[in-house]
Amino acid sequence: MRLIGACGGIRGRTHRTLAGAALVAAIAAWPATSAKAAPYPVPETSDDVRRVPIPPVDRSEEPVIVVAGGTLIDGRGGAPVENAVLVMQGDRILAAGPLSNTPLPTDADRTIDATGLFIMPGLIDLHIHFTQQRCHDFGHYSDSPAAAAIRGTVLAGQLVDAGITAARDVGTVDDVALRIKEAVDRGLIAGPRVLWSGRLIASTGGHGDEVTSTATGRQKPGLGGPSRGFNGPWEWRTAVRQQVRRLADWIKLGAPADRAEIAAAIEEAHSLDVPVAIDSYDKYTDWAIEAGVDTLEHPLAMTDDTVPLMKKHGTAFVPTIGAFDNLLNGGYPTAGIPSGGFYYTHSRRFVIDQQDHLARVSEAYRAGVPIGVGTDIPFENEERYPDAYFRELAYLSEAGMTNADVLASATRVGAEIMRMGDKLGTIEPGKIADVLIVGANPLDRLDNLRDVRYVIADGEIVRSPD
Incomplete structure (x- = not known):
């Protein structure tokens, strides 16, 4: 209890x-x-x-x-x-x-x-979203930041009860993850130690700023409302400064984006001694690694140059294998999202290949790239956590990692990736x-x-x- x-x-x-x-x-x-x-x-x-x-x-x-x-x-x-x-x-x-x-x-x-x-x-989970949806009846209720905060509070309890004592939120609604962090710090709720990265920084129309529903392909009301996208290197620098001003521990970037935009955001964050994660694919991933991004989230459409670049530049890797296996095998029925891959999204126009994902993780492991554990479950949190975390460990094992190295990824290596190696892990x-x-x-x-x-x-x- x-x-x-x-x-x-x-x-x-x-x-x-x-x-x-x-x-x-x-x-x-x-x-x-x-x-x-x-x-x-x-x-x-x-x-x-x-x-x-x-x-x-x-x-x-x-x-x-x-x-x-x-x-x-x-x-x-x-x-x-x-x-x-x-x-x-x-x-x-x-x-x-x-x-x-x-x-x-x-x-x-x-x-x-x-x-x-x-x-x-x-244990440490390097990729969660406290504001993601629960299942079954969520479609009957209007969403809001307050509703997201309540869901996140429940998830925080689920995580710490399973032994996950530190978590990095890499994309939130408003300041929900910050307030969960503060509530745990103050002893108001049970939960893991929280590091948060505010909202995802994206280009207009990019991942995080698309206006079509992943489940149906229908346009969101009002084309999704005012654009949250940023355009040009100085707007990306400004977005980073805004996140740091809001007390973010990390910066989270999304692709596609211009090479100069990605480089400017990373340079700006590092000048303020704040680390950067990116949700990316293909050439955008390689651009981010060359610009010095700290962690790569997901093995999406990686090129043959990606792992060697990660090794060269000291980039850490958070694969979130289970998140994509969920899409391939069963989807998210309660959210109306069918199985098979990404649908209706302009920034995800590629096939998900689970065996390729595992092969990329294995390649990174053999190359000595630091690998952390992250789950990234967007729906049905109350049924998929904490099981999703332990399933993720099994995927890393399937990719060829030894039990000792998987445990290290879940503890010491995870703490080092979080920039908390002197205090945790x-x-x-x-x-x-x-x-x-x-x-x-x-x-x-x-x-x-x-x-x-x-x-x-x-x-x-x-x-x-x-």
Whole structure:
């Protein structure tokens, strides 16, 4: 069950970064085996990609939670540690390792007996949309930003309950994803740590600004309303600045677009130290990689040059294989979207080939391209989550990735792709206390991740068998 109280019942996140002096003092009180952890960097910043400076926070009076007796898979690539102990205070990890070298504190507020269980970092979903539609009866109701926010709140609970403790929203309605991020930070709702990218930046008529329904091909009322598209390099720069002004953690671009537009947006975002993702295909993808885009979302109509370019420029890859398998096999019946591929869309005039998608992921994996886990489910969220996440792991396995590397993609690599590798993705002193405890070894079988026993998000127990 999820444990959540009223406002403040789940510890706030954005304002609770660890004070350098406070961490040094806390670790100094521990035995020498755990006192060697590096102090948290000063000055302190918010726990998101924006890294806004904040005042120090004293955690010395925060509760201490101990997890003892389980097998620790800390995410750093080493062998699992049996009979391990994990110590957390507030929203930070103080110590982690074998019980023989990491004595238990005598004043713990709660101790979890993890004997026979497996302790690992919380999972990360790099491609979600909190404002996407639910199924069955959604066609009976008018949509709005408020309705989208309610749906997103439900999805946030679904994600964290399954052990997904961090998520990147790469396209939202208005400021819905930002407000969900803030609600989780403030303890108003249960959910993963949220990074958001505002609305997708597209050219007029491009992906994100089309006016025909994907399901029927009919034009939307009023041709979709006022255009949201941007045209020319300076308009794309302006769009980036607007998103950063609205507190976006990431910028999301769409194709088609002019080469100069894509390059201008990426250059502008990077000048402000904000990373960029792109939903693209064909030559537009290659242009974006050459311009320095940080992540490529989806393996759509990739050229033979794409993976070598990704390797050369250090581009990360978030394949979202399941999103396209859904289209090919069954579609989204409740939304009236038939199976087989993209229909009625000018910016998606190509065939979806699932075997080619898997082959491209395999090619990227063999080339050493960083691969993250993302789902991108646009409809029927209440039925497809969290199953969609675990299915995505299976697709990565089908593409040739080892179980260990799939787990790394879901944790450490995902955190690095998010620009949060110093705070998330592994279990080690000084990092944020996002922890998943499962009943069987996920290195043996990825589906063992479904056997969730405990979820600790930001130092709070949000799912527990008791």
